[in-house]
Amino acid sequence: MKKLLFGTAGIPVQAKGSGVEAGLRTVKALNLDCMELEFVHGVNMSEESARKVGKLAKEMDLQLTAHGPYYINLNAKEEYKIKSSTNHILETARITTLCNGYSITFHPGFYISSTPEDTYDKIKNKLSAIVEIVKKQSNVWIRPETTGKASQFGSLAELLRLSQEIEQVMPCVDFSHLHAREGKNNSYEEFKKILEEIEKKMGKRALKEMHVHVSGIEYGGKGEKNHLNLRDSDLKYKELLRALKDFDAAGIVICESPNIEEDALLLKRTYEDI
16 A cells, blocks of 8 residues: 555444445545444454445545454364354455455453463464465455453464464454553654554564554553543553654554544545645
8 A cells, every 4th residue: 555544433423324335425525435344243244345335445445354252262162152253254255355445453362361472373273274264265364463461362463473373364453452551662762663563573564554443441450441532541652653653654544443433534634644
C-alpha cells in the first residue's frame, strides 16, 4: 500500500439502514477509507452477500478487512474446540476473500496451564496447517492480533516470531492492547521502538502492509478491561500517529473506539495535520 487508510471496526453508528452495504456507503460519505467486517460472534454472511459487498467496496474504492470470532483458542485442550477454532478462521478467510478483502485478524489463544513455549508450538502448528489451506484459495493476510492481557497468547514478540516462520502471516498490531498489556508502550519513543522491531524482524515491507487497531483503552493490573473513546483514555494517539508518519507506514488503521466513526475521523484528520 502507498499510504495509511483509516476506517471503522464495523458499521458506523450513524449508518442509515442496516447491513454492511449501508455501512460502506456511510464510510464513503464520511471520507473514510476502509471498514473491518465484524464477524466476532460468527461468520454470518452468505457467499452471495459477500460478492455484493466486495463489488460495492471496489466501486467505492474502500478497503475491507475482517475480525474473526472472539471464541477462537488454538491452544485449547479439547480437540473439538481446536477444530471449531480452525473452522472459524478458515470461514473468516473464505468470506473475506469473496469480499475482495485485504486481511483477517483474530485473537489466537490463551496460555491456560501451558508454558508460553508449549503454547507457541501448538499455535504455530495449527496456524501453519490453516495457512496451507488458505493459500490454495487466496493471498489474504492471516493476522493474529496483539492481545491486551498477559494471560492471552499474543505479545508482539510471539507474533513477529510466527510471522517469520509462517508464510502469509503478519501481526495485526493493536497499539491499545500493547499499552494495556503491560501498562507502558504509550510514548513516541516506545511506539518508535515497536515499529523498529517490526522492521528489524520482518523488513520494510511489513511497515507498508500494516493492519493496525487503535482505540481508547481502560486497563488495570491484569491488562485490558474495555475500550474507551480516545479522549476519555490516556492513549497518546498523537504520538503514535507521528511515529507512524515518521516511519512512512502504510496499510490499514481500524478504530475500535465505541464512537467508531468519530474517533476514526479524529485519527485521520490528526494524521493529516502532522
